[in-house]
Amino acid sequence: MKIAIIGGGIVGSTAAYYLAKEKDMTVVLFDDGNGQATKAAAGIISPWFSKRRNKAWYKMARLGADFYQKLLKDLENDGFENDFYQQSGVFLFKKKEEKLEELFELAKTRKQEAPLIGEIALKSYESLKDNYPNLSGFERTLFASGAARVDGDKLVKRLQSISQLTLIRKKVGLKKTDNHQYLIDGMVFDKVILASGAWLPSILEPLGYQVDVRPQKGQLKDYYFSKNVFNHYPVLMPEGEADIIPFSDDKVSVGASHENEMGYDLSEDKSILDAIEKEALPYFTALEQADAIHTRVGTRAYTSDYSPFFGQVPMLPNVYAASGLGSSGLTTGPLIAYQLVQLVLDNPLALKATDYPIANYIQKQKADDTMHKK
Ligand SMILES: Cc1cc2nc3c(=O)[nH]c(=O)nc-3n(C[C@H](O)[C@H](O)[C@H](O)COP(=O)(O)OP(=O)(O)OC[C@H]3O[C@@H](n4cnc5c(N)ncnc54)[C@H](O)[C@@H]3O)c2cc1C
Structure with missing residues (x-):
């Protein structure tokens, strides 16, 4: 065939x-x-905290996260390296404390059918600051160990x-x-x-x-550092568009934008990227010390x-x-x-x-x- x-x-x-x-x-x-x-994606695999009401979508996203375990095994059996995937965990940030508690409860419920979510816990800034000295801007965060980052x-x-x-x-x-x-x-x-x-x-x-x-434009920035000191950091997800993804190869990605009226445009828009960086900096000040910065732009597909x-x-x-x-x-x-x-x-x-x-x-x-x- x-x-x-x-x-x-x-x-x-x-x-x-x-x-x-x-x-x-x-x-x-x-x-x-x-x-x-x-190839423009931020690479976060952490569907369990979504508040979307669409049950069919959530089922697909939950099973999609699980499916990576099969894909990794199949690639490994075929002799391929799996360095594109790391189960790094995630820190979720909310400006309002009650929203964090709500998310914690949701995660506990969802864990019953999604064991991949792993350890879930509320953690204080004080308990994390020695291990993650570049984190700031929060008192408590919700941690889930099963979240992953993927280099698309x-x-x-x-x-x-x-x-x-x-x-x-x-x-x-x-x-x-x-x-x-x-x-x-x-x-x-x-x-x-x-x-x-x-x-x-x-x-x-x-x-x-x-x-x-229809197309939706998405932009993000990759910050490169000469020393790989952020490898052990989980993915950081504040509210808004500024997710922070410390990859294992000296790179920290930050983004992404969601631009609906731009068609298939792939040009870099500095003002949008600067605004995202401004959102991210309070949580991860090390961005200011990056040795080099590159931009990625891609086109998502949306239905109505x-x-x-x-x-x-x-x-x-x-x-x-x-x-x-x-x-x-x-x-x-x-x-x-x-x-x-x-x-x-x-x-x-x-x-x-x-x-x-x-x-x-x-x-x-x-x-x-x-x-x-x-
Ligand atoms: C900035 C950004 C951040 C994202 N972050 C995340 C994230 O953190 N987590 C997550 O789960 N998802 C994320 N996504 C979404 C995810 O990347 C996409 O939903 C997914 O990659 C879509 O995959 P796809 O194979 O359907 O399409 P694509 O990856 O767009 O691939 C389609 C391919 O088809 C090719 N093509 C189209 N027409 C033709 C043709 N006529 N002939 C030949 N080739 C053709 C295109 O050139 C393209 O290479 C992000 C997306 C963007 C843009």
Whole structure:
């Protein structure tokens, strides 16, 4: 069977990795890479404190965090290094003490079905200041040991390095052939996965589809230090947009912005980044001593009700898609990709596809509508 995957972010790369391991399968991954959300992501895997009411989303996020344990094991068994993932823990900060208590109670309840959350405890500044001398600006924080940080770019490169996979770095389109196959970049495929993030509309609209996916710009800064002294710090999550992620390779990432009206713009906006830095500094003053600073900008994909979706594209047999992963796609992406792989292989799913119905977001336009538009 010949399978094409369009999009090499976390979804496309995870799907490519698992499919390429299957017997008698030729897998080709097409990736343009420009604006990719995965390589711009902050990398926080800590879904358990979300107050979103969407139960289907929370289930996906919780199981998505769990799924990393399988992915890590599978990569390790295949001889890959897992240096893209560290279970660093998280410190959550709230300006109001009662909000911290509320979150603590929520975490205790959620731990029952999410043991990965690990140790949860309220910790005082006094008890932490010797171990984490660069922290400040709070009296108490909520700690959870199971939270993780993921380097999206490293992870994707690792997944793509599986030898059975062909990677083609270019922007491509999708066409139907007369005998129920698909034509991409001059090659014919039996099945196709569209893992094209915020760019899904540009692939499906030429085939007469309306797609409820819009782009959201996200910017963050990476602060580099000559000595790796923050390796043991958990992820820091104050209120607002200034999450602080101390990576293990001399880098501390801070962000990210959520900009809705910017389309696919990838330019750096200094005023927005400065505002985020200002929010972060009271908690982590060491940022001022960074030796170098780089900016990353990426494009998230959102649906109009903020829910992710996956499944078979309506009226397009053997074409599957996922998008709308929003600001939690590094958490949910590998699990969603694994569901797409099961659909391709005709296996049962861990998630109920009807909880994330693709038909709500991708609709074939009636011939009349298309004519009207022309
Ligand atoms: C600044 C920022 C911070 C974030 N922080 C977090 C976080 O801390 N935790 C978390 O869980 N999530 C986070 N996210 C969200 C997460 O990164 C995304 O939801 C997730 O990476 C989306 O993955 P994806 O594979 O669907 O899309 P993408 O990673 O965007 O990949 C899609 C790929 O498809 C390619 N493509 C599209 N069309 C074509 C075409 N026609 N031909 C070839 N290639 C094509 C694109 O170039 C791109 O490489 C963050 C996102 C951003 C932008």
